[in-house]
Amino acid sequence: MKRHLDAAPDPIAGAADPGWRPTPGTQVTDRIQLGDFLRRRREALRPEDLGLAPGPRRRTPGLRRDEVAAMANMSTAYYESLEQARGPQPSVAILASIATALRLTPDERHHLYLLAGHAPPTAAEPPDYLDPGLAYTLDAVAATTPALISDDLSNVLAQNPLNVALFGTFADRPGHERNLTWHWFTSAHWRSVLRSASPREEEATSLLYVADLRATVTQRGHDPAAATLVADLREASAEFAGMWDQHRVSTLRCSTKSVFSEQVGRLDLDCVILASPLSRQRLLLLQPVPDTKTVDRLSRLQLLIGGGR
Known part of the structure; x- marks a missing residue:
């Protein structure tokens, strides 16, 4: 039986109300473009491709x-109201149903969610998948960086030899033991390795981890992996639980860190994060701070670990 969805009072007037203005920071439904996109995708479909009879009564394409x-x-x-730019903001569940009905490609589905004012869901990846572009870059900088x-939950998937020499192997650890956010909130040793300049900077780093995870959980649609990590972190760390309840959202950034190596001494490193446009994964680079001894010390460390093979 068909489930009927009644149009609720419109929370976002958008283009249908010329006097309406969005609240700063909110995501807005682009009603006119959404309606146009739905109509054109509907008209582009051929009935026979979906098992429907062309029928003599069809006077329009699609x-x-x-x-x-x-x-x-x-x-x-309800569907007509969306095409005519006068319906309420559709929910994520409704968009998923429409995307399936219209046979949208991944790029078209992404576009649909943005037009409707929602963050597009990210596709799941196989557990052993490694983004090829990031993997190439990881190998390319191996001698110096x-x-x-x-992944987007901060589970370590791969490391180059210099990273392993400084921090140990993470990628092969079980469960949360390969998760950087988990270590930050549960391991005093890990924080001592990634030394912050001040308690204020350490707190800022904690907030960024939490805000990034909050955004990721929403993008993943609260899938089991994300929900489990959050629940376990809340139980393990009062600091995390308090920051999580602030509901901050931000893209992950990291500042300059001082790392002490028993083999070569102090290393001053600028942290750079590169996100892949093709996957959920990201590359974290620790670049030597200019005008410090870090370049020479990393070169020595590279010789030491290279000579031990």
């Missing part, structure tokens, strides 16, 4: 609105 609404499990009136690849 599917009828009632056919799309039926496949998306919603009322025709400690680096690692992590």
Whole structure:
């Protein structure tokens, strides 16, 4: 049986109300472009490709609105209101149904969510998948720059030899033991390795970890892996739990760190994070701070670990 969705009072007036203005910081439904996109994608579909009879009554190309609404499990009136730029902001669940009904490609689905004012969901990746572009860069900088690849939850997936020499092997550890956010909030030793300039800077780093994880959890649609990590962190760390409840959201950034190596001494490193446009993964590079002894010391460390092979 078809489930009918009644149009609720419109929380975002958008283009339908010329006097309306968005609240700063909110995501806005682009009603006119959303309606145009839905209409054009509907008209681009051929009924016979979906197992529907072309029928003599069709006077326009593509599917009828009632056919799309039926496949998306919603009322025709609701779907029509979206195409006509006068409906309420559609929910994530409704967008998923429409995307399936219209046979949208991944890029089109991403575009649909943005037009509707929602963060596009990120696709799941196989557990052993490693982004090829990031993996190439990881190897390319191996002689000069400690680096690692992590997923969007900060689980370490790969490290180059300089990174392993400084921090040990993470990628092969079980469970949360390969997660950088977990170590930050549960290991005093890990914080002592990544020395911050001041308690204020350490607190700022903690907030960035939490805000990044909050954004990631939403992008993943609160999937089991993300939910489990958050629940375990809340139980293990009162600091994390308090910051999580602040509901801050931010892209992960990291500042200059001082790392002490027993083999070559202090290393001053600028942290750079590169996110892949093709996966959930990111590359974390620790570049030598200019005008310090770090370049020479990393060169010595590279010789030491290279000579031990």
